[in-house]
Amino acid sequence: MLLFSPLFTVWTVLSRGTAYAAPSTTNLEVFEELNGVPRGWYQGDLAPAPQLVKFHIAVRQEEKQALLEQHLLQISTPGHDKYGQHYNSEQLAALLRPDADVSDAIMTWLYDSGIPQANIQDNGEWINVVTTVERAEVLLDTQFHYYHHHVTDEVVPVIRTLQYSVPAHLHRHIQMIQPTTHFSRLQPQQSTRAPGPPFEVYGSPTKLNVTYCNTTTPPDCIRALYKIGNFRANSSSGVKLGISGFNYQQAVHSDLQLFLNKWAPKENDTTFKVVTSNGGVNNESGVVDWAKEANLDVQYGTSLSPGIPATFYKTGGLGPLIPDLQQPHNSESIDVQEPFLEHLQFLLNLTDEHLPTVLSISYAADEQSHPVSYMKSVCQLFAKLGARGTSVLVASGDGGPGDGCMTNDGKNTTRFQPQFPSSCPWITAVGGTEQVEPEIATWLSGGGFSDIFARPDYQAEQVENYLDKTVKDRFKGLYNRTGRGIPDISAQAQTTYPMFHMGKELADGGTSFATPVWAAIIANINSARLSKGMKPLGFLNPWLYGDGRKALTDITKGGSQGCFDVALGSGLDAPEVPGAGWNATSGWDAVTGLGTPNFEKTGATGYVGGQALHAIASSTPSSHVSITCLVRRAEKGKIVQDAYPDHVVEVVIGDLDDVETIEEECRKSDLVLQLADTKHMGAAHAIVKGLTWRSRTTGSKPTYIQMSGASLFVKSEVDSDRYGEPPTTIWGDLGRGQRDIIxxxxxxxxREMDNYIISQSVSTNVRTALVVGPLIYGTGSGPGNKRSIQAPEIARKTILDGGGFKLRRGLNVWSNIHIKDLGELFATLARTTMHGDRTSDTELDVWGENGVHLPSNGDMAFGDLCESVATEAHSQGLITSPTINSTIDVDEADAAMPGGAIFWGTNAVYKSEKAKVLLGWKPSAPSLQDTVAEMVRIEAERLKS
Known part of the structure; x- marks a missing residue:
């Protein structure tokens, strides 16, 4: 019964038998509605009037969200003047606080509807409301029922409605109210294979055993494959690893201990703490057989990032879901959709001291199984985490282009199914690979293009290149060609991972394994950065799609598969798409993203290449040479061009993964120097292919000079653990010494690159040379990076530690060369090939099969170098004692610098004869000892800034 009178308060009397004050306005309009009860569900009884329910009201503020996204890109893009300037919680709240009149309008509506102030939590962009079903029905002009699944009533029914309304004047201020019209389900991204048997321990932590690691992937294989080695993070760096868990997933400490004892015994003191929210409980005695995800994430996340505090964030409650073929919500699939809103709101309410630096999320579901408003709201929360400085990594899914490729809008249209939250542009989506040599894309790796989120600018060039050159017109109409590309990166997913669950060892696979692997690596990198006074990486993608690609291995083989005639996740019939899948290729692709991690390469620079360019340009008349430089960004190209105004310098935008561009440019070149990467075989093949074409079409003999590293000589010492011991061999590059090196x-x-370069002068008409760099020191003269790594990192650690150190006995020795002398060697080689004035006998020793050069101008024991650094740091007032006061071991060296144990603890001693005798090269720059004072001063200034 409705009573209307201008002299009385308006009352609404429903069948509940109780009356509540209605909103002060009767101008309610439908805000969201479904066409009918979702497939597979039926409506039950009315929900009990006294039943408490909790709603989340997302305040719409598109302008402020756009501002947040703009700021997030600025603080996440290396080179921007705001890079690394992350927000604290108060700054972020101030930036996003809704206008007062918006909040007041929503709050007035709630108060006038009879919601007590004590039941409302106003967090700015979010307003959380706890009330009874009866009051909620008045508030939203609807009725709530229980909804059950047709297959079984064993699953707990959910309280939902098919439509709800809000006052018309609030439509423009509200983005969503949930949970209301949608239903629930979740899916950890694990392989559907049956658990495998226990494994025997095999292999070592720093060497890659191909046969073994192709069949199982314990932490040792991951450490070897991705060049993590024995790195152990500094526990006081401030980095914190977070691992997300939901619903039935329980992380068990005793299972972690069993795992560490067998697979990572050096890290058996590693543990994790548990933090719960939204009623979540981590019941370690109530684990169920199929809920393995939490144990998996914790075991690999912690074992690969020892020293970093880890927290398992267990969130209770359910999130909304619209059932589809992949997730029909039947009794055989008990999991329910992740309560991301509650989880992320809880994290964002943490102080900076407790907020995780890296967050691993191994859960995903079809985009179409989530309400659009819900996905956009969750994605905005991920953007806020990025603005706070948290790196968020999310599994891309295990269905290839889609599992159960049919729309759930009632039309049953065949279509690929991208996953959420991996489709959110403010997280880093992790795909999957398999095998180790070569590492290839795995068939199950989730990927494709979002139907909800537009392609962000940071990936536009790479993704559009893939679509134009690889996909072309395939699968037209089955995906959104302008959507955000998925994934961003990848790691091992299909090769079986051993783990412990419920006290037993078993095996599993999926992108949910790849995600904590990547999270651990990012946590390690952040630990190294924070230990050096740098900022955490935060939101990763602008870095990954820029200079971060240097820290990746491009995966170019394999591909994904999906859209079979049966949905693997549910077993239901589905429309088949023959040949459905994405191919891996050079550069970004929709199955492995940009590639897999290479922890060693995170310190790569343009130090050597810049000096070689400077030396060649300075010693060669501009009329004799034109220079083409491959650079990643246009602004870097301009810096190079401005540095050499008298020369013709052509800039090509790209990187070593752009093999087609490299081959094309090499067809126009007589001399190519590849000094940026010692292992990039794709680029090497492209260079040789391009130069071979030039030789065949012009009759010339073009030249390829490749940089290599003195780690060539350390394998036996690493295998025998001879760190810090004196040298047993002195190498040479003429006569017998030359043959020994070969x-x-x-x-x-x-040493795939080294063998390839040596072989090419025999099988092609390309003249080649391999330059094996020793310890390189000194300030460079090139237009880019002017700092080396190996020696300056000793100075940095000495200053940060407040005292000198050495690795074990410190008797090991490396030869060394000043960067200017090394640059002059490259210029000498370049002039030799350009002038063609050498005899045939010299040609045979300088180039080709014998063309290995060992440049050096002295050698120094690392103990002596460390002591010299300590003495100089003391004289400059940077430390309190001039002597060595600590002896470190392999783990601490690797924690201080990636590969630190090799760079500071092995031997690489050789006599440089070839270039001096045959080419007249004469090193003349200051010795390493003479540059220690300058090096210490520069490192101290860098630390201050």
Whole structure:
């Protein structure tokens, strides 16, 4: 019964038998509605009037969200003047606080509807309301029922409605109210294979055993494959690893201990703490057989980032879901959709001291199984986490282009199914690979293009290149060609991972394994950065799609598969798309993203290449040479061009993964120097292919000079753990010494680049040379990076530690060369090939099969270098004692610098004869000892800034 009178308060009397004050306005309009009860569900009884329910009201503020996204890109893009300036919680709240009149209008509506102030939590962009079903029905002009699934009533029914209304004047201020019209389900991204048997321990933590690691992937294989080595983070760096868990997933400490004892015994003191929210409980004695995800994430996340505090964030409650073929919500699939809103709101309410630096999320579901308003609201929360400085990594899914490729809008249209939250542009989506040599894309790796989120600018060039050159017109109409590309990166997913669950060892696979692997690596990188006074990486994607690609291995083989005639996740019939899947290729692709991690390469620079360019340009008349430079960004190209105004410098935008561009440019070149990467075989093949074409079409003999590293000589010392011991061999590059080096290269199949360069002058008409760099020191003269790594990092650690150190006995020795002398060697080689004035005998020793050069101008024991650094740091007032006061071991060296144990603890001593005798090269720059004072001063200034 409705009573209307201008002299009385308006009352609404429903069948509940109780009356509540209605909103002061009767101008309610439908805000959201479904066409009918979702497939597979039926409506039950009215929900009990006294039943408490909790709603989340997302305040719409598109302008402020756009401002947040703009700021997030600025603080996440290396080179921007705001890079690394992350927000604290108060600053972020101030930036996003809704206008007062908006909040007042929504709050007035709630108060006038009879919601007590004590039941309302106003968090700015979010307003959380706890009330009874009866009051909620008045508030939203609807009725709530229980909804059950047709297959079984064993699943707990949900309280939902098919439509709800809000006052018309609030439509423009509200983005969503949930949970209301949608239903629930979740899916950890694990392989559907049956658990495998226990494994025997095999292999070592720093060496990659291909046969073994192709069949199982314990932490040792991951450490070897991704060059993590023995790195152990500084526990006081401030980095914190967060692992998300939901619903039935329980992380068990005793299972972690079993895992560490067998697979990572050096890290068996590693543990994690549990933090719960939204009624979540981590019941370690109530684990169920199929809920393995939490144990998996914790075991790999912690074992690969020892020293970093880890927290398992267990969130209770359910999130909304619209059932589809992949997630029909039947009794055989008990999991329910992740309560992301509650989880992320809880994290964002943490202080900076407790907020995780890296967050791993191994859960995903079809985009179409979530309400659009819900996905956009959750994605905005991820953007806020990025603005706070948290790196969020999310599994891309295990269905390839889609599992159960049919729309759930009632039309049953065949269509690929991208996953959420991996489709959110403010997280880093992790796909999957398999095998180790070569590492290839795995068939199950989730990927594709979002139907909800537009392609962000940071990935536009790479994704559009993939669509134009690889996909072309395939699968037209089955995906959104302008959507955000998924994934961003990848790691091992299909090869079986051993783990412990409920006290037993088993195996599993999926992108949910790849995600904590990546999270651990990012946590390690952040630990190294924070230990050096740098900022955490935060939102990763602008870095990954820029200079961060140097820290990745491009995966170019394999592909994904999906859209079979049966949905693997549910077993229901589905429309088949023959040949559905994305191919891996050079550069970004929709199955492996940009590639897999290479922890060693995170310190790569343009130090050597810039000096070589400077030396060649300075010693060669501009009329004799034109220079083409491959650079990642246009602004870097301009810096190079401005540095050499008298020369013709052509800039090509790209990187070593752009093999088609490299081949095209090499077809126009007589001399190519590849000094940026010692292992990028894709670029090497492209260079040789391009130069071979030039030789064949012009009759010339073009030249390829490749940089290599003195780690060539350290394999036996690493294998025998001879860190810090004196040298047993002195190498040479003429006569017998030259033959010894060739034998060492041929005997080591891991030196793929070195073997390839040596072989090409025999199989092609390309003249080649391999320059094996020793310890390189000194300030460079090139237009880019002017700092080396190996020696300056000793100075940095000495200053940060407040005292000198050495690795074990410190008797090991490396030869060394000043960067200017090394640049002059490259210029000498370049002039030799350009002038063609050398005899045939010299040609045979300088180039080709014998063309290995060992440049050096002295050698120094690392103990002596460390002591010299300590003495100088003391004289400059940076530390209190001039002597060595600590002895470190391999783990601490690797924690201080990626590969630190090799760079500071092995031997690489050689006599530089070839270039001096045959080419007249004469090193003349100051010795390493003479540059220690300058090096210490520069490192102290860098630390201050």
């Amino acid at each position: 034998e060492v290269i041929h005997a080591n199949p891991l």
